[in-house]
Amino acid sequence: MSGATNFNLPDDLVNYLKVLDDFIEREIRPLEEQDDNIRFFDHRREDARTDWERGGLPTEDWEALLAEAKRRADKAGHFRYPLPREYGGQNGTNLGMAVIREHFATKGLGLHNDLQNEHSIVGNNVGVLLMLAYGSEQQKAEWVEDLLQGRKRFSFGISEPDHGSDATHMETTAVREGDEWIINGEKTWNTGIHKASHDLIFARTSGKAGDGFGITCFLVPSGAPGFTVKEYLWTFNMPTDHAHVVLENVRVPHSSILGEEGRGLQVVQHFFNENRIRQAASSLGAAQYCVNEAVSYAKIRKPFGKALATNQGIQFPLVELQTQIEMLRALIHKTAWMMDEYGAFSVSDKVSMCNYWANRLCCQAADQAMQVHGGLGYSRYKAFEHIYRHHRRYRITEGAEEIQMRRVAGYMFGFMSQKAPKGVSED
Template sequence: MDFELPAKLVDYLAELDEFIEREIKPLEQTDDNIRFFDHRREDARTDWEKGGIPTREWEELLGKARRLADEAGHFRYPFPTEYGGRNGTNLDMAVIREHLARKGLGLHCDLQNEHAVVGNNVALMLMLEYGTEEQKAEWVDDIAAGNKFFSFGITEPAHGSDATHMETSAVRDGDHWIINGEKTWNTGVHAASADLIFARTSGNPGDARGITAFLVPMDAPGVKIEEYLWTFNMPTDHARVSVTNVRVPDGAIFGGEGRGLGVVQHFFNENRIRQAASSLGAAEYCIDESIEYAKTRKPFGKPLAANQAIQFQLVELKTQCEMLRTLIQKTAWYMDRDGAFSQSERVSMCNYWSNRLCCEAADRAMQIHGGLGYSRYKAFEHIYRHHRRYRITEGAEEIQMRRVAGYMFDFMPQRAPKGV
């Protein structure tokens, strides 16, 4: 058993670091762009007069960084070479996302809106896997370049974790469908070209089959953004959207009629393992900063690092990071070997524990840094507020634990091979 990372991946991390220092860091420091990352970040990023959505200047800066990354051959890394990528694996992406997040806040990686110079871009993965030829022709090039994307309309105001009881419905009308319902926490709809609306087209509430995904243009008659939901970490791009007698053709179906839940589960597994890696990296950043601060801060004449009360907190967090990294990379490796659905149990383990660990690491970093840690002059409060979200939005940690229990006690139809 070999735990060494592939030499090709290690070399790529060095290449990526060089690109960040050469192209991204100078842009971050130009024209007071640092205001988006220093103590002014929340105010600089938020258009308080337009429902709290991201400011135009903030999103334009992210766009510049994406274009630089795309021109340098980094942004599309996980995708096939025919789409400008480097055939990156799940293991590659787990390692890369941990690596980027561990660097702390910056234009190279800002997880508040899933921005990174190596794009996660799960929408492209889904389009390549489930899109029709017509949909691919319309979407692939723009999604790959980061110029166009669709939002996800899964959650409903009265139905969160249990998507199978959704009230949104679609009824066939000749070669078209009429969709009615309401979705909430639709991320990015202020700039999205379409919303991937999940609606029941057959079956009964609670049935896994009978849910269909529709690519609904945001400018379609009957689509309305009702409100943007202000959050713990601003700005917000999470909206409540209503669809009233929205008419779309058969060609809007994404992933097959009645098979929308499979699209959702594929999205969850691919995204959750990468998000877990990002939370791990952010936790390590908090620990690294706390270790250095404890070495140099000398209240009462001796460094904080000399106190076991400080040492033991960081030892426990560091130990958990080491164990979690092994599980994340093992899970990603098995996903590459056996497919995205093969490791659902372990993906949930990785995700709920990494998000919990990140919040704990940020909280401990605040405590060790004292008043400075509580201030916005350090990144810990931002990391805590952002990653606290993932203990809910990636599937509440209780749902993740319930999912693991389902495999453990044979309530679920699929599970990872025993003894592996």
């Protein structure tokens, strides 16, 4: 048909996947296998990664290995892919990031891309992107390169013990006193604070509970007087770096505000869609890995004298999963492409669809792969239990699936608008 749409991925992106695969085989795979580093990815992984005597935090050698992989990826020019060229990036697209994240996750567990802690040789670099978009010139000069080199990092202090999905009812407050702000409150699920130099604390500075306006984000030094890590919250998948922190009369200068006073929620909202589409792509890739492994095993496993693959009871559940994977892949690619063409907020409904369905589908695929593999699938000698436990988390974090469905309903029934929030640029 004349003028028909071409659904092929861009040639440069397909070729780049080959470049990344070559880099993984030359640089990352040997690093993964030397000095028994494979212990972080085989049946010993949870013990190897977790310092049980230090509150369940990640072990130092595990995090050192991740840092070395990132260093090599940065040297090779891959780690900064989504960043502008002036910062050493490749002006990577949302479609490119989605395809890369799916491609990596389809390979299974490995040092190239570990989903449990968002590690990847092609970095998401959300902190850098936020700083470039909202930081003052002084903040950018002080932070950007240090963030990329790992000399500085900040956690995100958004969720609170009594307020998870509804950030507008935030109880943490900040009151101005001269050129300083005094912050009081508590935050939970403060991921990565054990290594972070600062915490991006969101606090109400004006307005009333339920207002979207009036919340400000502050770069708070994690060593500031009155800033205390109360505990690290143990989780389904260990190790944990998810902290419950308390702020008691913590003082920060006015210059510590990131973005505009009162518009803190827009700072995070700006990149929610980009994060969610990439996370959905990772869940899609992990689901495909589970199905691929189940199909391969069904071909060689021969109970009662014939391969499992000949049984429709094995075939049909995997066929249904593969069908959903194919449909979801098409929607993710379309949505990421539209984000690049029309802006991240133009497809908020589709991002939510991709996100909640991908996370649910991944859990279903991991569960079915366990069933096909029998007892072996339940063991830690296969990655399915790890994948299930990790991706079960994403049905809650990044906006619970019920929140994502509510967002879709809001757009369907006209309660919400697919426009950038006031003060947020789509550029």
